[in-house]
Amino acid sequence: MKVLIAEDDATTRLMLIQVLGQWGYEVAAVNRGDEAVSCMAASDAPKLVILDRGMPGLEGVDVCRAIRSVETQEPPYVILLTGQKDAKSVVEGLEAGANDYIAKPYDVGELRARLKVGQRVIELQAALVKQVRELQQALAHIKVLQGILPICMYCHKIRSDEQSWQRIERYIAAHSDAQFSHAICPDCLAKHHPELADEPSSRGTG
């Protein structure tokens, strides 16, 4: 999974690049807030982001707001990396759109666990988006028959919108994705083919 690291401190950036690389992440790194926003505007932008809170160009919380201002079905998972651990700073970061935060100096186990949480959320989100897309595609192919259909009480033809009468199977085929296979019910078999009515194997064949 691709991760963006936005961190102005060269040492911390290097450590994160190396450690995340060892964990198998594909890492992109920038050292300014405005560069992070540009990077996230790309069509193949990373879905996982580690943002330093204090950066030149644009502060981490402002980068968060910029990222969240873009409507998307699959928003990135944003982790704020901050040296400010007071509740007010944490609340401000989360309200700006961060999903999580990690305090500096980071604990390597905590960092890995929080990245995995982010990865799970992203994968779950992607699965949901895929399912919704599939459902929408399926719905586009389904024609729904509803309302009151005028039907002849004798021959069971249905009056269409054009004021003509159609055989029921033609009407249903024209107004839905249903298809018909033909068979003979036991009553009709007895009525129309009494000579076959006693042969169970011949009943209900299509």
Added chain:
Amino acid sequence: MNEPKNEATGRIPVAACAAEGAFFDREALLERVMRDDGLVRLVLSTFVADMPVQMDALRAALASGDEKGVRRQAHTIKGAAANVGAMGLSQWAQTMENLCVVGRLQEVAAMLTGLDDLWDKTLSAMGMGPDPSLGRSAV
């Protein structure tokens, strides 16, 4: 070592840092890079090359009265130092940042000498400065 911590500013005297062995915690850095000695060397060489640039930027911001710039530089030094295990330097920078938040830039400027002193001792503790006798372990 006898100098007490200033409760108003949270300053930790340089001598106290030495007493607590807080110039450089190599074990903490090793843990943070998954005990990769090669990566420790790479991280420290980056830190040693970059920190003077950050400290110069702090001095420049102070000289021009750029309060936001001073705060950001102090914040950057604090975070970078903490991540490599240079906790004395990190705490000193945090005090500078705190003072900056309440607009006490003159006091921040007065802490520059202490910052330089801490930097030298941090380098020594890392085995990368002129006085390796202060270090607990060589890199």
